[in-house]
Amino acid sequence: MRNHASYRAFLVHRLSGLGLALFLPIHLIVLGLAVEASALDGFLRWSELPLVKAAETILVVLLALHMFGGLRLLAIELLPWSDRQKNWIGWAAAASLAVGAGFVIRTFA
Amino acid sequence: MTNASLGTLKVEIWRGAEEGDFETFEVPSQPSQTVLDLVTYVQRKLDPSLAYRFACRVGVCGSCAMTVNGTPRWTCRTHVQKVASSGRVRIEPLRNLPILKDLATDMAPFFDKGQEALGRFVPSDARASEVATIPPDDPKRKEANAAIECIGCGVCYSACDVVSWQPDYLGPAALNRAWTLVNDVRDGDRQGHLKAVAEDAGCHACHGHQNCVEHCPVGLNPTRSIAGLKRLVVMAALKGEL
Numbered sequence: 001m002r003n004h005a006s007y008r009a010f011l012v013h014r015l016s017g018l019g020l021a022l023f024l025p026i027h028l029i030v031l032g033l034a035v036e037a038s039a040l041d042g043f044l045r046w047s048e049l050p051l052v053k054a055a056e057t058i059l060v061v062l063l064a065l066h067m068f069g070g071l072r073l074l075a076i077e078l079l080p081w082s083d084r085q086k087n088w089i090g091w092a093a094a095a096s097l098a099v100g101a102g103f104v105i106r107t108f109a
Numbered sequence: 110m111t112n113a114s115l116g117t118l119k120v121e122i123w124r125g126a127e128e129g130d131f132e133t134f135e136v137p138s139q140p141s142q143t144v145l146d147l148v149t150y151v152q153r154k155l156d157p158s159l160a161y162r163f164a165c166r167v168g169v170c171g172s173c174a175m176t177v178n179g180t181p182r183w184t185c186r187t188h189v190q191k192v193a194s195s196g197r198v199r200i201e202p203l204r205n206l207p208i209l210k211d212l213a214t215d216m217a218p219f220f221d222k223g224q225e226a227l228g229r230f231v232p233s234d235a236r237a238s239e240v241a242t243i244p245p246d247d248p249k250r251k252e253a254n255a256a257i258e259c260i261g262c263g264v265c266y267s268a269c270d271v272v273s274w275q276p277d278y279l280g281p282a283a284l285n286r287a288w289t290l291v292n293d294v295r296d297g298d299r300q301g302h303l304k305a306v307a308e309d310a311g312c313h314a315c316h317g318h319q320n321c322v323e324h325c326p327v328g329l330n331p332t333r334s335i336a337g338l339k340r341l342v343v344m345a346a347l348k349g350e351l
């Protein structure tokens with residue numbers, strides 16, 4: 001019954017929102033502590049750790065998914081109906097992946 | 110596969126009301142058998158106390174809707190072959206509605222919500238006056254036409270998760286109906302229709318996940334209608350009309 005693209009888009013949007021709500025505060029607290037504890041130099045070294053980078057990448061992808069998913073919803077609700085709206089799910093997913101890939105290239109390269 | 114000589118199907122049918130259990134029946138396979146045929150076989154040959162609803166048997170009335178292997182469907186339009194790959198069929202009453210007995214639900218909450226959404230025509234003109242002329246290519250008429258064929262079967266209502274999560278949600282069919290009326294230039298209470306669907310349990314509660322669209326046997330698109338209502342309600346609220 002829930003095995004179709006629009007429902008999956010809804011799930012991704014809900015779960016990415018939940019993920020952000022859970023991890024953004026942790027992310028900010030850890031950032032805050034790291035900056036406090038080590039001043040800027042130490043902090044920059046810390047943010048080079050692969051684990052930290054990976055966590056940041058996940059956060060960026062969640063953010064992108066939530067944002068593009070939200071834009072898609074706004075388009076559905078504010079623009080006249082288009083039967084192409086199913087394709088927007090694909091575009092939103094692709095754009096999120098592109099943002100994630102861009103982030104990976106920038107941080108790990 | 111669908112030949113009498115090829116054996117029997119295991120048919121699990123919900124028995125009881127809210128409290129109850131599945132009872133398994135063995136029903137001989139037939140060519141071109143529908144799920145409604147299975148239920149009818151059980152009721153006629155195996156257990157006459159089985160309660161279920163149907164009328165036309167040909168996909169016109171919408172009264173035979175049940176949950177088949179987890180999916181709401183018109184049972185008279187569902188071939189067993191399509192849903193019973195494993196030789197098993199599980200038949201339950203429609204979700205999101207109180208169960209009266211076995212496969213028969215109480216449809217009253219569903220129809221009541223149609224009224225709550227002011228899903229009825231409000232005349233703007235006297236009966237004796239001339240019939241209004243609305244050209245077929247009028248954009249509003251087109252919008253209304255696209256949504257008008259709902260026969261109130263409740264399949265979308267049963268498929269909608271928001272109805273499960275928020276039981277007072279008006280649901281796809283009632284809102285879809287309201288959309289046809291706000292697009293009907295002959296209707297005399299456009300603002301009343303918009304007010305009725307602007308409530309918390311109205312169009313804004315829809316999450317747009319389109320289970321309704323996926324399952325409507327008539328091929329309607331309630332999500333599209335609800336998105337239209339959301340726009341009109343927002344515009345009316347901005348103009349201070351609500």
Ligand code: SF4
Pocket residue numbers: 268269270271272280281314315316317318319320321322331332335
């Ligand atoms: S799109 Fe709206 S009305 Fe349709 S199933 Fe989803 S929440 Fe329900």
Ligand code: SF4
Pocket residue numbers: 171258259260261262263264265266281282285324325326327328329331
């Ligand atoms: S919109 Fe479709 S599924 Fe929903 S009640 Fe009408 S005909 Fe049935």
Ligand code: FES
Pocket residue numbers: 163164165166167168169170171172173174183184185186
């Ligand atoms: S019995 Fe009328 S639609 Fe199935």
